[in-house]
C-alpha cells in the first residue's frame with residue numbers, strides 16, 4: 001500500500017512512516033492498542049517532539065486543560081470501506097466540533113487521508129482522530145470487573161458519575177438545534193479514578209449524534225427512522241419509539257433519557273435492565289423494552305436505596321411525550337445527591 005499526499009477536505013495528511021503516525025504537522029509514536037470498535041482501532045500514542053522549542057500539537061488547543069502532561073493521547077484509526085462510511089466519519093468530526101464541555105470527550109485534531117491500494121490502484125480512505133487519553137477504561141469495563149468480584153460502586157459514586165453524564169448531555173440537548181447523542185451506554189463512558197474524589201466520567205463516541213428533533217409524518221419515514229436506529233443505537237439501550245415508531249409523531253432528545261435510565265441501572269448492576277431478554281430472540285428484547293419490563297436484581301437486599309430504583313423507572317417511561325427532560329433529571333439528581341452523599 002502506498003500513501004497519497006493529497007489531503008481531503010483541505011486537510012493535511014496523516015501518513016504512516018517509520019512506525020510513527022503524522023496527524024497533520026504533528027508526529028506520534030504508537031505505544032500500544034487500547035481498544036477496537038466496528039471499523040476502528042484505538043491506540044495509545046505519544047507525541048514525538050524533535051525540536052524542543054516547538055510546542056507541537058498543544059499550540060492548537062484553545063482549552064489548556066486538553067494539554068497532556070506526558071505527551072500521550074488516544075488516536076482512533078478508522079478504516080473507511082465506502083462513501084457512506086466516509087460521510088459518517090466526516091459527520092462525526094463535524095458534530096464533535098460543536099461541543100465543548102468537561103464531560104464530553106473533545107476531538108483534539110483529525111485528518112482523513114487517501115491511500116492507494118497496491119493491487120488494483122484503487123483509492124481507500126483512513127481517518128485519524130486524536131483525543132485525550134483516559135487509561136482507567138470505560139464504565140462497562142469497570143462495571144464488568146466489579147461485578148465479577150461482587151463489588152458495587154458506592155451510592156455516592158453512582159450519583160456523582162451519573163450527574164456528570166447528565167451535565168455532558170445537557171450541553172448537547174441545549175444546543176440550537178438540540179442534539180441527541182443516540183448511543184448513551186456504559187461502553188461509551190470513559191472513567192478516570194481520582195484520589196479522594198468520585199471518578200471523572202466522560203461521554204464519548206459522537207458517531208451517532210444528530211439533531212434530535214424529527215417530525216415523522218408517514219409510515220415510510222417511521223420505518224426509515226427504525227432502520228437508522230437499528231444500525232446506530234445499541235439495542236439494549238434503545239428507546240421504545242425507535243423500535244416501534246408511530247407514523248405520526250415527533251421524536252426528540254428524550255430518546256437519550258431512556259438510554260440514560262438504562263445506563264444508571266447499568267452503573268449499579270453492570271448490565272442494561274433489559275439485557276436479560278437479549279439471550280432470547282431479538283423480538284423478546286423489543287417486547288421487554290416497549291413494555292418497560294425492567295428486571296430488578298433478585299437478591300433480597302440490593303445495595304442501593306429504593307429512591308434510585310424509582311429514579312430509573314421514572315426515566316424508563318415508554319411514552320416519550322411524558323418522559324422527563326434533562327433539566328428535570330438534573331434537578332432530581334441534585335436532590336438525591338444531597339440526600340444520599342455524605
Ligand SMILES: Nc1ncnc2c1ncn2[C@@H]1O[C@H](COP(=O)(O)OP(=O)(O)OP(=O)(O)O)[C@@H](O)[C@H]1O
Pocket residue numbers: 034035036037038039040042074076105131132133134135137138187188190204205207
Ligand atoms: N480516549 C480514550 N482513552 C482511552 N481508551 C479509549 C479512548 N477512546 C476509546 N478508547 C478505547 O477504545 C475502545 C473503542 O473505542 P470507540 O468506542 O470510540 O470505538 P468505536 O469504533 O466507536 O466502537 P463501537 O463500534 O463500540 O461504537 C473503547 O471501548 C475504549 O476501550
